[in-house]
Amino acid sequence: MRRALCPVETLYVGQRSRAVLSCALSGRLDLGALSAAFDAVTGEHPSLRSRIVPDGEGFALELLDEAERPRLATRTGNTEKAYAAELNTPLSVGGPMSRAVLVSAPEGEDHLFVLSVDHTVVDGHSGIALLNEVWDRYRVLVEDGTRPDTADRDALRWPRPVSELLHPADPERTTAHLERRIDEVRRNPVELVPYDVADPSGVEGRIEVCRLTLDAERTGRLRRTARAAGVSVHALVAAALLTTARGHLPDGPRTLGCLSPVDLRSRLSPPVPALMMVPAVTTHLQFLALPTDPDPMDVARTVHERLADFVAGDGPAEELRITPEVPRRPTLQLATVIATNMGVVPGPRLPEGLEATDIRLVPAREQYFPAAGRSPVMACVVSFEGRLAIEFPHFTACYSPEFMGALRDGVGAVLAAFADAAPAPAPTS
Incomplete structure (x- = not known):
């Protein structure tokens, strides 16, 4: 399933530019809830779980299959080095338009969440809104224990080109x-x-x-x-x-x-x-x-x-x-x-016990x-x-x-x- 890029969006394809949003955190963090929150958000935005493909004389977004869609990656390490690594790690050509990584310090409760999104599908305002939406979903999961309703998660809601x-x-x-x-x-x-x-x-x-x-x-x-x-x-x-x-x-x-x-x-x-x-x-x-x-x-x-x-x-x-x-x-x-x-x-609204x-x-x-x-x-x-x-x-x-x-x-x-x-x-x- 595809959605053609308009001429304005196509301008970003060759630039290979992206928005890198990050949130340094201190406190208790539920990895399962954060992973579920990211899945819920990407499920509602097909652009984030798509790739760019040739389409006639232009390009299109093509939906990834379930095995290829972006998932939250987690690891332990130095958060400063992790941030530098994320800045210097491109989104893969032919891969998802978004990437989410959580790096936690080996000891203590310090974490770094980094969200990278291709500028073909995002600008600064939508990037900030997306970051806050992930944490809104996380807060609801942690505070209410309510898991996202996935019944209609993969229904296509391609946004219209600007x-x-x-x-x-x-x-x-x-x-x-x-x-x-x-x-x-x-x-x-x-x-x-x-x-x-x-x-x-x-x-x-x-x-x-x-x-x-x-x-x-x-x-x-x-x-x-x-x-x-x-x-x-x-x-x-x-x-x-x-x-x-x-x-x-x-x-x-x-x-x-x-x-x-x-x-x-x-x-x-x-x-x-x-x-x-x-x-x-x-x-x-x-x-x-x-x-x-x-x-x-x-x-x-x-x-x-x-x-x-x-x-x-x-x-x-x-x-x-x-x-x-x-x-x-x-x-x-x-x-x-x-x-x-x-x-x-x-900034993100977080549950008690976690601070940005x-x-x-x-x-x-x-x-x-x-x-x-x-x-x-x-x-x-x-x-x-x-x-x-x-x-x-x-x-x-x-x-x-x-x-x-x-x-x-x-x-x-x-x-x-x-x-x-x-x-x-x-x-x-």
Whole structure:
């Protein structure tokens, strides 16, 4: 049984990218209940228990048989090493679109749950919803002892492709949008941050993640600064990324690009819930001519105003419609920095006796090109339980851990300055 991929979904097939969600846990954990919870969730979402196969001139999702479907893998070991291993273990070609692994420390009650899902069937919002759904099912099993009803578990409920849920398009309008975008990128060639690894042949290339975290108090101050300035927290983070990246380029005016993913779920007809396994996202690319030492707040205001104008109009839908052009014209999405932002999201609700000590969302892919000499800098931003975190995934044959650490610290310094400028909180009555 198959479901054809639409042109937008097909774009992700060649990228071999995935969302890696993880949850560090402390306390008692019932392996049988967690395995049953994962089975119940994958049973309700056929995309997670499918493979990608050729289908005419395109591709399709093909349902796996019972023996091939993904199951929870469990093992004992060091949780930090296990996380690094999962980041560097691709989803198998021709295998399931999802993988779940639980690693428990040899002694004690520390665990790491890692859920990897192919971006062909997931985006950041649905990935987070999926992680929380697994733990919701687990909590019900542990607290109530109720096993999932599997009578209708394998009934096919393929989600409709996002491109079919857009409002009716005017072909002339879409063509005009594409022509404007092609002209825009032609007139604004962006500069990319050069790799610092001089000889990648002598480096063991692997995915690593440099991380910046803010506690709840500093996150709150950053939000107050954003409100006082009339901008979003996303704009402040994007400004920190852009001004820091600008510091790694030669002096003089430089054109930088900022790519911001835009969630489409509320814009579709009908609206798409977060737990529907589709990549319901488009992008906004803007160009900024920055001097040698730009003012971060000025940059934040520019980012905010342009993104707000884009979201308020037909830009998101038109940008999705021209997405199939990206493989032929990659400059349509070429940026100096890619700033994803999931906003403020809840963490898993767990039963008594089990605590989530850390939650992470990191994008990973399988193809990196050290010989290119430069590339966009990726930052994945999410606020779990009111604490902002920025993940900087990178390939060590391109950017060294030392370089990414310095870039993270630069971003952190700009965000710290923003937070320090926060007005006092409003008094409570």
